[in-house]
Amino acid sequence: MGLQGKKVGILIESDYYEKEIFYYEHRFPEEGVELHFMSRMWGQPSIMFTGHEYKAPFECHESFENMDDATLKSFSAIIVPSAMVSDRLRYTEDVTKIPPATEFLKRAFAEKSILKGIICHGMWLVAPAPELVRGRRVVAHNNLIGDVRNMGAIYTNEDVVVDGDLVTGRSGPLCHFFAHTILDILAHQ
Numbered sequence: 001m002g003l004q005g006k007k008v009g010i011l012i013e014s015d016y017y018e019k020e021i022f023y024y025e026h027r028f029p030e031e032g033v034e035l036h037f038m039s040r041m042w043g044q045p046s047i048m049f050t051g052h053e054y055k056a057p058f059e060c061h062e063s064f065e066n067m068d069d070a071t072l073k074s075f076s077a078i079i080v081p082s083a084m085v086s087d088r089l090r091y092t093e094d095v096t097k098i099p100p101a102t103e104f105l106k107r108a109f110a111e112k113s114i115l116k117g118i119i120c121h122g123m124w125l126v127a128p129a130p131e132l133v134r135g136r137r138v139v140a141h142n143n144l145i146g147d148v149r150n151m152g153a154i155y156t157n158e159d160v161v162v163d164g165d166l167v168t169g170r171s172g173p174l175c176h177f178f179a180h181t182i183l184d185i186l187a188h189q
Helices: 018-030 069-073 085-089 100-110 120-126 142-150 172-187
Strands: 007-011 034-039 047-050 057-060 077-080 115-119 160-163 166-169
Touching: 007 018, 007 085, 018 034, 018 172, 034 057, 069 100, 077 100, 077 120, 077 172, 085 120, 100 115, 100 120, 115 120, 115 172, 120 142, 160 172, 166 172
Parallel strands: 007 034, 007 077, 077 115, 115 166
Antiparallel strands: 047 057, 160 166
16 A cells, blocks of 8 residues: 555553454554554653453553644554453543543544544543534444444444544454555545
8 A cells, every 4th residue: 555654653561452453563563554553641751551351461652632733743654453452441530621632632523634534432532522423423442332322423333434534343353454445545545
């Protein structure tokens, strides 16, 4: 496909689905994509996360917090992966405020030039800001169908759903279909 110059950010936290993250880690760079794994760094230069199934370590060195607008706009896509990543990232110290990761996602949604990818339980990160998916066609893990409908989204029973600048996927084991769709869209931009 030849996607040199394209930047993709993937949110990461502990309890990530190893097969999905390792697939992205190899597949996106194969096409020339500059890949960035980002999380809340809690004032640290790096954090070691562990996977859900095999407890595989994954070291993150980049934060999405305090990212300026120019840097955000330099990304071609932002991906919220499956598993417990989004549940951990929706933690907020102040329950009267939207979680920092959801605030970051809101900023990404405000930029139509950035493709947003959300797969499986990644939709949990949208729950504090349901207006992001209200009225849009999406798919999520079967366990989240009620959540998606309560957010006002239009549940679509397909493995991958594209609604403009939003790509959603059913579950982590289908990440190859999800990633291929994102790569294909980026190649045609």
